[in-house]
Amino acid sequence: MQNSTKVIAAIVENKPGVLHSIANMFRRRGYNIESITVGHTEKKGLARMTITLNGDNKTIEQVVKQMNKLIDVVKVSYLEKENIVTRELALVKIKVIDAKTRSDAINCVEVFRGRVVDVSPETLTVEITGTSDKIDAFVNLMRTYGIMELARTGLTALSRGVKSIRIID
Amino acid sequence: MTEMSGAKAIIKALEKQKVDVIFGILGGAVLSIYDHFRNSEIRHILCRHEQGAAHAAEGYARASGKPGVCMATSGPGATNLVTGIANAYMDSVPIIAITGQVPTTSKNTTYMIGRDSFQEADIVGITTPITKYNYQLKSAAEIPGTVKKAFHIATTGRPGPVLIDVPKNLQTEVAEMNFSNKIRIKGYKPKTNPHPLQIDRAVKLLITAEKPIILSGGGVIISNASHELLKTAETLIAPVATSFMGKGSVPENHPLSVGSIGMHGNPAANKLLCEADVVLAVGTRFSDRSTGTIDTFCSKAQKIHIDIDAAEIGKNIEVNVPIVADAKKALREINHRLIIQLKNRKESSWANRVKETKQQLNKPPNKSESNLKPKAILHELRKILPNDAIVATEVGQNQMWSALYFNILKPRTFISSGGLGTMGFGFPASIGAKVACPNRPVVDIAGDGSFRMTEQELATSVTEDIPVIVIVLNNSVLGMVAQWQRFFFKGRYAAVKLGSSPDFVKLAEAYGAQGLRATSLKEFKKAVKQALKSDVTTVIDIPISEEENVVPMVLPGCGIGEQVGDY
Ligand SMILES: Cc1ncc(C[n+]2csc(CCOP(=O)(O)OP(=O)(O)O)c2C)c(N)n1
Numbered sequence: 106m107q108n109s110t111k112v113i114a115a116i117v118e119n120k121p122g123v124l125h126s127i128a129n130m131f132r133r134r135g136y137n138i139e140s141i142t143v144g145h146t147e148k149k150g151l152a153r154m155t156i157t158l159n160g161d162n163k164t165i166e167q168v169v170k171q172m173n174k175l176i177d178v179v180k181v182s183y184l185e186k187e188n189i190v191t192r193e194l195a196l197v198k199i200k201v202i203d204a205k206t207r208s209d210a211i212n213c214v215e216v217f218r219g220r221v222v223d224v225s226p227e228t229l230t231v232e233i234t235g236t237s238d239k240i241d242a243f244v245n246l247m248r249t250y251g252i253m254e255l256a257r258t259g260l261t262a263l264s265r266g267v268k269s270i271r272i273i274d
Numbered sequence: 275m276t277e278m279s280g281a282k283a284i285i286k287a288l289e290k291q292k293v294d295v296i297f298g299i300l301g302g303a304v305l306s307i308y309d310h311f312r313n314s315e316i317r318h319i320l321c322r323h324e325q326g327a328a329h330a331a332e333g334y335a336r337a338s339g340k341p342g343v344c345m346a347t348s349g350p351g352a353t354n355l356v357t358g359i360a361n362a363y364m365d366s367v368p369i370i371a372i373t374g375q376v377p378t379t380s381k382n383t384t385y386m387i388g389r390d391s392f393q394e395a396d397i398v399g400i401t402t403p404i405t406k407y408n409y410q411l412k413s414a415a416e417i418p419g420t421v422k423k424a425f426h427i428a429t430t431g432r433p434g435p436v437l438i439d440v441p442k443n444l445q446t447e448v449a450e451m452n453f454s455n456k457i458r459i460k461g462y463k464p465k466t467n468p469h470p471l472q473i474d475r476a477v478k479l480l481i482t483a484e485k486p487i488i489l490s491g492g493g494v495i496i497s498n499a500s501h502e503l504l505k506t507a508e509t510l511i512a513p514v515a516t517s518f519m520g521k522g523s524v525p526e527n528h529p530l531s532v533g534s535i536g537m538h539g540n541p542a543a544n545k546l547l548c549e550a551d552v553v554l555a556v557g558t559r560f561s562d563r564s565t566g567t568i569d570t571f572c573s574k575a576q577k578i579h580i581d582i583d584a585a586e587i588g589k590n591i592e593v594n595v596p597i598v599a600d601a602k603k604a605l606r607e608i609n610h611r612l613i614i615q616l617k618n619r620k621e622s623s624w625a626n627r628v629k630e631t632k633q634q635l636n637k638p639p640n641k642s643e644s645n646l647k648p649k650a651i652l653h654e655l656r657k658i659l660p661n662d663a664i665v666a667t668e669v670g671q672n673q674m675w676s677a678l679y680f681n682i683l684k685p686r687t688f689i690s691s692g693g694l695g696t697m698g699f700g701f702p703a704s705i706g707a708k709v710a711c712p713n714r715p716v717v718d719i720a721g722d723g724s725f726r727m728t729e730q731e732l733a734t735s736v737t738e739d740i741p742v743i744v745i746v747l748n749n750s751v752l753g754m755v756a757q758w759q760r761f762f763f764k765g766r767y768a769a770v771k772l773g774s775s776p777d778f779v780k781l782a783e784a785y786g787a788q789g790l791r792a793t794s795l796k797e798f799k800k801a802v803k804q805a806l807k808s809d810v811t812t813v814i815d816i817p818i819s820e821e822e823n824v825v826p827m828v829l830p831g832c833g834i835g836e837q838v839g840d841y
């Protein structure tokens with residue numbers, strides 16, 4: 106199996122040191138994290154982590170096993186691309202020198218279903234969500250105007266349908 | 275619920291875990307804990323270096339099967355434990371390290387941790403990759419639960435070290451302590467029962483095997499599965515090779531035992547492993563020193579791998595039948611099924627091949643009185659020591675000679691630094707082993723270089739009355755490194771000569787131990803007998819040639835079937 110970007114989701118204890126031990130394991134074993142997002146879950150005390158990394162199936166299997174071994178990781182799954190919904194959010198601040206570029210840019214934002222969240226005489230800040238590919242495309246397009254600042258959250262994901270990673274007490 | 279100080283709660287929680295001994299060195303950040311040893315049955319053994327304390331705790335754990343405990347103060351005390359913790363981690367040994375830490379709060383500041391306070395070291399950060407888990411306490415009331423969890427994590431599943439960092443102010447903080455709460459760790463539920471389907475597959479494979487072999491690792495010793503392993507081997511009439519860490523999991527004088535595999539493995543073990551058609555590997559992680567080049571390792575064989583750590587399966591070697599389980603449980607199931615199906619199994623040509631290979635490749639030592647060779651020394655030592663004597667080793671040639679030439683007859687009687695290869699491990703580990711088994715002789719087979727790294731623990735063994743025997747195979751050189759310089763650097767020696775300093779006999783005497791020198795096999799035997807009778811630690815110095823090599827050897831980049839040199 107070829108190298109490709111893979112998605113792993115983990116439910117972890119929400120306490121200090123957890124991110125350190127996970128990041129440390131990745132570093133130590135030479136796995137490269139492409140992106141990582143963390144946030145609260147529906148259960149108190151537990152956080153959900155979505156990690157994307159590049160590797161073949163064998164590597165991903167090892168990563169899942171090594172993560173499982175960490176005491177603070179409650180559950181971990183490899184999410185197959187075909188069966189998940191993925192989203193990423195980006196905030197993009199672009200330079201707009203005149204009214205024409207401003208309205209051009211806003212047109213593009215609408216096509217991508219983005220939202221303008223802040224304006225100033227020389228800038229326009231846009232919020233956009235979607236798959237990482239969509240955000241890549243949007244960001245590329247905005248380069249023609251000039252990107253002053255870009256903040257991407259990294260990818261987050263959930264399985265489609267009834268399948269889920271849940272912790273049953 | 276009872277109200278008490280954090281320091282008292284620590285001692286009480288350790289007592290509840292049936293801890294009877296702690297190895298440690300005190301300092302400013304653990305004074306309150308030490309103050310409570312007075313009122314406790316727990317014996318504290320003052321070591322002379324924290325590394326020694328950690329290794330001693332490991333030696334205690336490996337000999338007894340119970341967790342070992344060590345303690346140190348914050349900062350340098352804690353960092354001195356690091357080598358010992360890393361060693362226990364690599365060899366999956368349950369030790370609990372308790373470290374003092376600067377206070378979380380004090381009168382003049384709201385927070386001391388994180389301000390580079392005096393003797394502050396981020397020991398939790400430092401030990402994250404070398405502990406199974408670690409804790410830094412945030413309040414005194416957490417102590418009973420945390421200690422319970424620490425012992426549970428350290429001793430179950432694949433065992434390993436757990437560290438508890440205790441800020442100084444929590445030791446004096448008084449809190450309501452609850453020692454009877456049940457603990458629950460959401461993300462930790464080691465799986466011990468084998469999957470019946472995988473057992474089926476394993477049994478099928480084993481029954482049809484023409485040349486089955488068992489590879490027994492350290493996990494077999496940890497899980498106390500030696501009996502089940504040997505029964506399985508006998509049912510199958512299969513030879514048992516061990517990993518270095520598995521040495522002693524089967525009696526090495528058993529007809530089916532073929533010795534340990536790997537770089538300096540027994541040639542019979544390496545050879546038979548290469549010829550086998552089915553390998554039943556139990557509790558082993560296929561380390562690079564064991565396997566040689568991966569692509570030629572047992573390339574003809576179907577592999578069954580039993581391990582309690584799922585992450586070990588498929589990590590280094592692809593296997594056909596994975597079994598995530600406790601070795602004892604899995605082997606019991608397998609043997610139970612095999613017995614039914616293999617009743618009245620006759621010895622096959624494979625059994626003959628095993629005998630013949632052993633005979634051909636395991637030559638007895640040449641006995642020359644004047645020229646002291648490690649092989650002859652170790653053969654003699656085996657004859658003198660009782661079967662249940664515990665033997666530790668240092669690291670280097672002394673260790674590999676011991677692996678090759680010293681037969682281990684019972685589990686938990688061979689204590690050596692396998693994964694980390696820590697010079698200086700063996701001596702403090704033997705002190706720990708002796709504390710665990712005071713009625714059995716404990717011997718450290720040492721190199722002169724290694725012994726010098728922790729020899730200060732002679733003071734510990736003498737003052738605490740823990741007599742062990744150190745046999746220094748004294749080649750006046752960092753022998754294993756010198757061997758690599760001979761083999762791979764055309765004999766260009768760099769920084770390996772140790773010279774004749776110190777005089778180990780005088781060194782021992784300076785510490786109040788007994789020092790003996792042996793220059794012939796006869797003197798050696800006499801010295802060991804004298805040491806066995808003595809109630810004080812004895813160092814036996816045996817000068818050997820500095821040119822001696824450990825052979826056979828699998829050269830780096832080769833398969834284990836391609837050893838050079840004769841056994
Ligand atoms: C703490 C530590 N430092 C360095 C090494 C590298 N090393 C491996 S074997 C060896 C030589 C050991 O010398 P000695 O204890 O005299 O044993 P010998 O090989 O001579 O039997 C060295 C330096 C090591 N394993 N551990």
Ligand SMILES: [Mg+2]
Pocket residue numbers: 721722723747748749750751752753
């Ligand atoms: Mg030496």
